[in-house]
Amino acid sequence: MDILTSYSFxxxxxGTVILSAAAGIVGTISVIKGQSLIGDAIGxxxxxxxxxxxxxxxxxxxxxxxxGAVLFGIIAFQLIHIITGSSKITLDSALALVLSGFFGLxxxxxxxxxxxxxxxxxxxxxxxxxxxxxxxxxxDVYLIIAASVVSLVLFFIHYQQLKIYTxxxxxxxxxxxxxxxxxxxxxxxxxxxxAVGLKAVxxxxxxxxxxxxxxxxxxxSNKFMTVLIIAAASxxxxxxxxxxxxxxLTGIATGPAIILALSVCVVFSMLFAPKGIxxxxxxxxxxxxxx
Amino acid sequence: MIEVFAxxxxxxxxxxxxxxxxxxxxxxxxxxxxxxTILLGIVLAxxxxxxxxxxxxxxxxxxxxxxxxxLIELVTSSGMMKQDAAVGIVFTALFAGAVILVSxxxxxxxxxxxxxxxxxxxxAPLNRVDILGVSLPYALVQLTVILIIxxxxxxxxxxELKVTSxxxxxxxxxxxxxxxxxxxLMTLVSVTAVTAFDAVGxxxxxxxxxxxxxxxxxxxxxxxxxxxxxxxxxxxxxxxxCTFGYFTDISISxxxxxxxxxxxxxxxxxxxxxxxxKTLKSRRxxxxx
Numbered sequence: 266m267d268i269l270t271s272y273s274f275x276x277x278x279x280g281t282v283i284l285s286a287a288a289g290i291v292g293t294i295s296v297i298k299g300q301s302l303i304g305d306a307i308g309x310x311x312x313x314x315x316x317x318x319x320x321x322x323x324x325x326x327x328x329x330x331x332x333g334a335v336l337f338g339i340i341a342f343q344l345i346h347i348i349t350g351s352s353k354i355t356l357d358s359a360l361a362l363v364l365s366g367f368f369g370l371x372x373x374x375x376x377x378x379x380x381x382x383x384x385x386x387x388x389x390x391x392x393x394x395x396x397x398x399x400x401x402x403x404x405d406v407y408l409i410i411a412a413s414v415v416s417l418v419l420f421f422i423h424y425q426q427l428k429i430y431t432x433x434x435x436x437x438x439x440x441x442x443x444x445x446x447x448x449x450x451x452x453x454x455x456x457x458x459x460a461v462g463l464k465a466v467x468x469x470x471x472x473x474x475x476x477x478x479x480x481x482x483x484x485x486s487n488k489f490m491t492v493l494i495i496a497a498a499s500x501x502x503x504x505x506x507x508x509x510x511x512x513x514l515t516g517i518a519t520g521p522a523i524i525l526a527l528s529v530c531v532v533f534s535m536l537f538a539p540k541g542i543x544x545x546x547x548x549x550x551x552x553x554x555x556x
Numbered sequence: 557m558i559e560v561f562a563x564x565x566x567x568x569x570x571x572x573x574x575x576x577x578x579x580x581x582x583x584x585x586x587x588x589x590x591x592x593t594i595l596l597g598i599v600l601a602x603x604x605x606x607x608x609x610x611x612x613x614x615x616x617x618x619x620x621x622x623x624x625x626x627l628i629e630l631v632t633s634s635g636m637m638k639q640d641a642a643v644g645i646v647f648t649a650l651f652a653g654a655v656i657l658v659s660x661x662x663x664x665x666x667x668x669x670x671x672x673x674x675x676x677x678x679x680a681p682l683n684r685v686d687i688l689g690v691s692l693p694y695a696l697v698q699l700t701v702i703l704i705i706x707x708x709x710x711x712x713x714x715x716e717l718k719v720t721s722x723x724x725x726x727x728x729x730x731x732x733x734x735x736x737x738x739x740x741l742m743t744l745v746s747v748t749a750v751t752a753f754d755a756v757g758x759x760x761x762x763x764x765x766x767x768x769x770x771x772x773x774x775x776x777x778x779x780x781x782x783x784x785x786x787x788x789x790x791x792x793x794x795x796x797x798c799t800f801g802y803f804t805d806i807s808i809s810x811x812x813x814x815x816x817x818x819x820x821x822x823x824x825x826x827x828x829x830x831x832x833x834k835t836l837k838s839r840r841x842x843x844x845x
Contacts, residue, residue: 302585302640309759348824351831358770361584362820365763369813372760376807395655469592469759470655473648480637480645516660521652528649535636542634 274512277398277465280406281504281523284462287413289478289500290420290493291454294431296479302357303345305472306364308459310341312371312468315393320378325389327405327464334460341367342452368468396467396520398508405464412461416454423450428489466520474500477527484538503527557802559681563695564794564812567752568764570703572790573710574745575769576783580721581738584770585640586628588762589647590742591749593624595758596654598750603661614750621746622739624650695755702751709744710783713737718779756809763813768793771820775827793819 268274295301311334318333319325341363348359379387392400420427429437430447438444459471466474478500482492507523535541578587594617601616624646631642683694710717719727720734727734745765752761772785796819797812804811825831 296638296641299638299640301638301644305585305588305644347831351834352774352824354770354773355582357582358579358584358766358773361588361762361766362770362817364588365760365767365813366817366820369760369763369810369817372810373801373806373814374810376810377804380805395659470648470652472644473652476641476644477648480641484636514660517656518659521655524648524652525656528645528652531645531649535631535634540636 268509268513273399274508276403276406277401277512277519278505278508280401280409281398281465281508281519282501283413284409284458284465285474285478285500285504285523285527286497287417288458288462288474289482289496291416291451291458292475293479293482293489293493293496294427294451295455296476296483297431300356301476301479302360302472303342304455304459304475306345306360306367307338307341307456308463308468308471309364309371310367311335311338311456311460311463312393313337313367313374315463315468316371316374316378316390319387319390320374320384323384325386327402327461328408330393331408331460331463334463335456337367338456338459339452342456371468392467393463394467394469395518396463396465396470398465398511398519401464405461409461409465412457416457419450419454423447427451431489466523467518470520470524473524473527474504477524477531478503481527481530481534481538484534484540486539499530500527503530559693559696560802560808561795561798563681563693563699563755564798564808565791566696566699566703567755568768568790568794568812569787570699570706570748571752571761571764572768572786573703573706573783574741574748575765575767576772576779576786577717577721577741578745579766579769579773580779581741583742584762584766585643586625586742587745587749587765589628589643590621590624590746591758591761591765592647593650593654594618594621594746594750594753595658596620596650597746598753599654599657603657614747617750617753618743618746620650621749622743625739625742695751698751699755702748706744706748709740713740717741756812760809760813763816764790767813767816767820771816771823774820774823774830789819 292301292304295304314333314335314337315330316333317337318330322329345356345359345363348354348362349356354362375390378384378390389400426437426442426447427450429440430442430444434444437447455475458475462471462474478496479492481499482494482496485495486492503526504523507526508519510526511517511519511522536543538544575587578584597617597620598613600620601610601613605612627646628639628642631637631646632639637645681693684691685694685697686692687697716727716732716737719730719732720737724734749761749765752764756764768786768790769782771789772782776782776785793816794812797815798808800815801808801811823830
């Protein structure tokens with residue numbers, strides 16, 4: 266029980282809860298548009314950016330490493346865009362290509378840095394792979410809050426446009442919404458949240474906090490606003506539970522713990538939500554009785 | 557050095573051969589999912605046997621690999637979410653479970669997180685086995701067997717693989733079970749991935765599977781050409797990556813993955829229908845207009 270009131274736990278929990286709630290909201294767009302794995306490729310691709318930023322400045326300062334992460338996220342996305350746009354390579358293949366190539370580069374750089382006496386304090390790099398909220402500082406949490414607030418403000422300023430863009434891009438174009446601007450907006454919000462979330466959740470699994478809350482939301486409702494609220498709530502709640510578990514028990518990284526909590530939400534919704542398995546069964550049974 | 561390279565080369569050939577069909581079937585990200593989740597199979601089997609060389613590990617990983625594919629299919633076909641969301645959720649959930657098990661319960665054994673991520677091909681020659689009086693790295697023997705199995709599979713089911721990749725409707729009409737071929741392929745993918753696990757780790761093995769095939773796909777139109785070019789690219793990538801990694805003293809699998817991406821980009825930008833030619837051509841057209 267003393268964990269719940271301990272200062273360091275509260276700091277970390279505030280950070281992860283806000284991050285997951287914001288990621289749940291922003292991730293909903295990609296999930297509905299069927300582009301959720303782009304987040305996976307970007308998440309992996311930010312890793313070499315983190316290591317390179319560390320190599321250039323030789324400090325373990327999250328605010329600097331985040332810049333490298335954002336840059337590499339953008340490069341990766343552009344590369345995917347160019348490859349799928351001007352060759353017969355499918356999105357599926359391009360994602361796998363960029364994801365593994367960039368992450369491999371990150372691994373190569375990491376092994377170089379960690380084997381080199383010139384760099385000090387290199388153990389911290391590992392935290393960006395699976396996340397280690399226990400080592401999060403107050404400044405890391407401020408960074409998360411700043412990025413989440415900025416992306417949520419952007420999201421709700423453009424709420425109407427984003428909604429139309431998500432569900433009916435053709436109509437969006439006819440009413441004069443710039444598809445290009447919307448793409449950039451969604452990408453910017455996604456990359457920002459991924460970059461600040463790396464230290465909490467890690468590069469490998471961060472895509473889950475963008476997908477799982479949104480999937481939970483879509484199982485419970487068809488209304489966009491309700492989906493967003495449920496996504497934010499389930500994201501925030503799972504983040505709190507995950508952070509608690511990872512703080513209470515030693516040897517459990519925070520990212521995987523949050524993701525298991527989110528997965529429980531998804532499985533629960535798949536069973537019991539209005540669009541879930543049990544509801545479908547009972548509907549079929551009623552239909553059978555009626556016939 | 558020679559032995560390290562040999563292990564890497566055999567890994568590259570065995571994985572990229574299957575990669576050809578994975579790319580053609582649009583299953584690259586499903587393969588990525590499998591290569592993550594097999595870790596759960598390895599960990600669970602390891603808890604039972606406590607022996608990293610036990611064949612049970614391969615069986616465990618193959619079973620989890622198939623469960624992954626099946627779960628993704630099941631969730632997608634129920635209409636509750638799109639396929640890409642299903643892939644993203646299933647693999648992260650299973651992988652998160654595996655990571656927690658490794659970091660919490662297997663801390664003092666050989667299964668540590670760095671090995672999980674990038675393997676340790678440099679240590680492969682240390683683990684040896686005697687065959688007909690010749691001492692060979694264990695990984696090399698194991699991977700060669702897998703390579704032979706994969707080659708036999710492709711030879712035996714070449715026609716079926718071809719038809720189900722390019723024209724699933726015709727395949728169904730001709731009485732070829734797309735599902736059966738798909739699950740056979742995915743079983744081999746899991747088995748190959750777990751065998752390659754020690755050498756190249758869980759995350760970078762996806763680069764070995766798909767990058768050579770995607771590179772070859774850019775410049776070929778016939779399946780047979782694509783297969784040969786894929787194998788050639790795979791061999792080149794592992795030779796170049798291995799040499800570079802060895803002499804700069806960095807992670808060899810990381811180096812191979814980076815070199816593979818570079819090879820792809822070189823082909824993508826510079827081949828005769830590549831990006832540079834295309835962009836120049838459209839510029840010239842615009843100027844004419």
